[in-house]
Amino acid sequence: MSDGAVEVSDVVVRYGAKTAVDAKIAVDRVSLTVPRGRVLALLGHNGAGKTSLLQVCEGFRPPDQGTCRVLGLDPIADHDALMPRLGIMLQSGGFYPWATAAELLHLYASFSANPINPDDLLDRLGLRKAAKTRFRRLSGGEQQRLSLAIALVGRPELVFLDEPTAGMDTEARHTTWQLIEQLRADGVSVLLTTHLLDEAERLADDVVIMREGRVAATGTPGELTAAAGIDLLEVRAEPALAPVLPFPVTESSPGEYTITGTLDAAAIAEVLAWFARSGAQVTAVNTRRRTLEDVYLALTAEKAAAR
Numbered sequence: 001m002s003d004g005a006v007e008v009s010d011v012v013v014r015y016g017a018k019t020a021v022d023a024k025i026a027v028d029r030v031s032l033t034v035p036r037g038r039v040l041a042l043l044g045h046n047g048a049g050k051t052s053l054l055q056v057c058e059g060f061r062p063p064d065q066g067t068c069r070v071l072g073l074d075p076i077a078d079h080d081a082l083m084p085r086l087g088i089m090l091q092s093g094g095f096y097p098w099a100t101a102a103e104l105l106h107l108y109a110s111f112s113a114n115p116i117n118p119d120d121l122l123d124r125l126g127l128r129k130a131a132k133t134r135f136r137r138l139s140g141g142e143q144q145r146l147s148l149a150i151a152l153v154g155r156p157e158l159v160f161l162d163e164p165t166a167g168m169d170t171e172a173r174h175t176t177w178q179l180i181e182q183l184r185a186d187g188v189s190v191l192l193t194t195h196l197l198d199e200a201e202r203l204a205d206d207v208v209i210m211r212e213g214r215v216a217a218t219g220t221p222g223e224l225t226a227a228a229g230i231d232l233l234e235v236r237a238e239p240a241l242a243p244v245l246p247f248p249v250t251e252s253s254p255g256e257y258t259i260t261g262t263l264d265a266a267a268i269a270e271v272l273a274w275f276a277r278s279g280a281q282v283t284a285v286n287t288r289r290r291t292l293e294d295v296y297l298a299l300t301a302e303k304a305a306a307r
């Protein structure tokens with residue numbers, strides 16, 4: 001038996017002419033593992049290849065190159081054996097529009113040998129009042145919540161969630177986060193995509209950042225954010241200057257600087273001394289750890305700089 005719930009190795013997904021050199025490469029030799037019982041968040045800008053990779057894992061498309069094993073099985077050849085063990089939440093629901101929320105959830109529950117009680121799930125996701133509403137009449141956030149309920153009702157071992165909280169209000173998002181945390185506590189493996197970096201930071205054991213079809217960075221949120229000396233020093237000073245410092249400096253708005261580097265007490269003193277020597281009045285100083293968002297934005301900036 002293989003170790004990972006999902007094991008993707010050198011997967012390539014191309015669109016258009018499969019052999020032509022100008023075929024679009026959406027996923028470019030990506031390898032990743034979702035360990036059993038863990039949550040992996042796939043991050044990346046629009047078009048980075050997240051959904052295409054997920055579709056390979058879900059068995060909706062074969063990889064053009066590479067291999068993918070899901071719960072030790074081939075997602076296409078072993079589709080029938082695999083599907084009852086998976087929960088899949090797509091970006092767009094795609095459910096029969098005339099069925100009510102309750103009818104859909106009960107229908108999907110009937111496919112499972114040991115489903116969660118659908119009514120409990122409707123309550124848990126705040127859908128009780130919408131139970132008799134046809135799918136097409138549900139709000140966007142309600143459709144998302146129902147899609148999540150449908151993905152979970154069969155007590156899956158592994159869940160694929162494509163932007164699970166997109167379009168949800170704050171309360172629904174927090175409920176969803178709690179549900180995902182409960183899944184992990186129950187030993188369920190989760191592969192999710194998200195644009196919300198706080199979502200990834202809160203939920204994910206492991207993060208893979210994709211950029212233009214490739215893996216740009218990978219690690220636990222802690223590993224990605226806590227490499228040596230990557231604290232941030234934020235300085236507000238008047239008048240606005242162009243600081244000359246032995247650290248990378250960005251100016252988010254005139255007079256607002258973010259300095260990154262090995263920022264121990266001596267380094268901070270050096271930065272403040274520079275402003276003092278330059279005749280600037282420092283009006284605010286703040287230090288903080290880098291967040292996943294900082295890491296993500298730095299990777300995006302690298303891409304822009306490389307162009």
Ligand SMILES: Nc1ncnc2c1ncn2[C@@H]1O[C@H](COP(=O)(O)OP(=O)(O)OP(=O)(O)O)[C@@H](O)[C@H]1O
Pocket residue numbers: 015016024025026044045046047048049050051052053
């Ligand atoms: N069926 C298709 N035919 C042609 N190109 C496609 C197809 N599906 C996706 N693509 C392209 O492949 C690239 C990756 O798309 P994909 O949907 O996998 O990205 P994503 O990271 O999920 O983006 P988003 O965050 O916007 O959902 C994009 O450039 C997209 O336009």
